[in-house]
Amino acid sequence: MDTLATYALRLGDDSLIAGQRLGEWCGHAPALEVDLSLANVALDQIGQATHFLALAGEIEGKGRDADKLAFHRDVMDFTNCLLVEQPNGDFAQTIARLLLFSHYQELVFASLATSKDARFAAIAAKAVKEVAYHATLASDWVVRLGDGTEESRARTIAGLDWMWRFADELFVMDEVDAEALAAGVGVNKAALRGAWDQRIDAVLTDATLARPAARRPVLGGRIGRHSEHLGHILSEMQFLQRAYPGATW
Amino acid sequence: MTTRLTGGELELGPPARSAPRGARSNLQTMRAILADVPDPEIPAVSIVDLGIVREISDTRVVITPTYSGCPATFAIEQMIRAALDAGGFADVAIETTLAPAWSTDWISDEGREKLRAYGIAPPPKGAGASALKNALAAECPRCGSNNTEEISRFGSTPCKALWRCKACAEPFDRFKCH
Numbered sequence: 001m002d003t004l005a006t007y008a009l010r011l012g013d014d015s016l017i018a019g020q021r022l023g024e025w026c027g028h029a030p031a032l033e034v035d036l037s038l039a040n041v042a043l044d045q046i047g048q049a050t051h052f053l054a055l056a057g058e059i060e061g062k063g064r065d066a067d068k069l070a071f072h073r074d075v076m077d078f079t080n081c082l083l084v085e086q087p088n089g090d091f092a093q094t095i096a097r098l099l100l101f102s103h104y105q106e107l108v109f110a111s112l113a114t115s116k117d118a119r120f121a122a123i124a125a126k127a128v129k130e131v132a133y134h135a136t137l138a139s140d141w142v143v144r145l146g147d148g149t150e151e152s153r154a155r156t157i158a159g160l161d162w163m164w165r166f167a168d169e170l171f172v173m174d175e176v177d178a179e180a181l182a183a184g185v186g187v188n189k190a191a192l193r194g195a196w197d198q199r200i201d202a203v204l205t206d207a208t209l210a211r212p213a214a215r216r217p218v219l220g221g222r223i224g225r226h227s228e229h230l231g232h233i234l235s236e237m238q239f240l241q242r243a244y245p246g247a248t249w
Numbered sequence: 250m251t252t253r254l255t256g257g258e259l260e261l262g263p264p265a266r267s268a269p270r271g272a273r274s275n276l277q278t279m280r281a282i283l284a285d286v287p288d289p290e291i292p293a294v295s296i297v298d299l300g301i302v303r304e305i306s307d308t309r310v311v312i313t314p315t316y317s318g319c320p321a322t323f324a325i326e327q328m329i330r331a332a333l334d335a336g337g338f339a340d341v342a343i344e345t346t347l348a349p350a351w352s353t354d355w356i357s358d359e360g361r362e363k364l365r366a367y368g369i370a371p372p373p374k375g376a377g378a379s380a381l382k383n384a385l386a387a388e389c390p391r392c393g394s395n396n397t398e399e400i401s402r403f404g405s406t407p408c409k410a411l412w413r414c415k416a417c418a419e420p421f422d423r424f425k426c427h
Contacts, residue, residue: 047318
């Protein structure tokens with residue numbers, strides 16, 4: 001795959017795995033309103049993934065569409081960040097993951113909306129309005145849980161602590177990122193770190209929580225080195241196409 | 250001959266540019282056909298009311314999805330196809346565009362009234378993303394009170410939030426600002 005195809009693939013994989021993971025809550029959330037919220041967020045993410053993966057396939061030019069890329073690749077071919085494949089855990093851990101990811105996505109999409117490449121810009125301009133809602137939802141819940149009962153507070157701290165080691169990977173600029181940026185298409189993710197820190201710190205302050213202790217960052221998702229969790233996600237997500245290759249509605 | 254539909258032009262009216270008589274009536278016929286295609290999830294309003302139809306020409310109809318993951322997108326395309334075929338416009342293509350991104354500001358005044366009558370509080374016009382942070386109180390579609398509160402920012406479809414009226418005690422859907 002060339003650089004821009006890979007760039008689109010990464011954006012698509014982030015949204016796809018985030019949405020598939022969040023979708024596991026459907027029918028299991030602690031309240032009906034929460035169930036609806038998480039399913040709606042997951043739906044937005046999978047919609048964004050469809051657009052980015054379709055674009056990746058178009059740039060690649062080998063006839064792979066969004067479905068082909070989602071259902072017919074193996075674990076090491078996925079380029080999502082490690083954060084999104086982390087287990088849902090309890091509700092607080094899921095919300096902690098959504099907090100870190102949605103604020104990151106909002107900053108990335110706001111920047112990508114000014115891309116020189118109209119195809120990337122169009123998807124991002126649409127998606128940024130959706131993820132603004134995700135970020136608000138996650139922020140509200142972190143405040144409610146963090147500044148809530150002893151139990152909800154302890155679980156939120158534990159959830160943030162688990163997710164924190166996967167935050168650095170979001171802002172790493174490797175060759176693909178650098179080339180996409182130089183071409184006027186991609187986003188300078190490293191430059192978004194300051195704004196992201198401010199946003200997260202503001203939420204944590206509201207939630208009366210301290211920033212988690214610094215952790216050795218875990219990297220590798222962008223080049224296909226994943227945790228064991230991704231394989232389990234794919235075994236469920238890809239089951240139908242693996243059992244009945246090419247099946248359609 | 251092409252008619253681009255912007256917020257102010259969503260009402261059925263003459264095309265923006267003058268055109269030969271035959272072409273003009275064709276476009277008007279197509280517009281009328283599309284204005285009869287209901288949104289599959291909120292059948293009280295048409296796809297034209299919602300601002301989903303962006304452009305109508307002799308050769309193509311351009312539509313845009315409301316949300317990236319809106320599950321109604323495919324259904325809408327199929328319904329438009331069926332309506333155009335039945336109206337004698339089988340050769341008119343349907344194309345989808347993402348830019349500019351759909352906004353609730355494109356919902357027509359008529360569409361807003363239809364939503365209200367159906368029990369869904371329409372989004373404030375021109376509020377855009379600013380309404381997200383300090384959500385303005387919705388007006389209850391049943392009793393008109395502004396004494397309302399948000400129950401959940403995410404509702405039964407991607408485009409709606411769940412609200413409650415403290416005056417008449419009824420829950421209601423609110424079209425989210427987008």
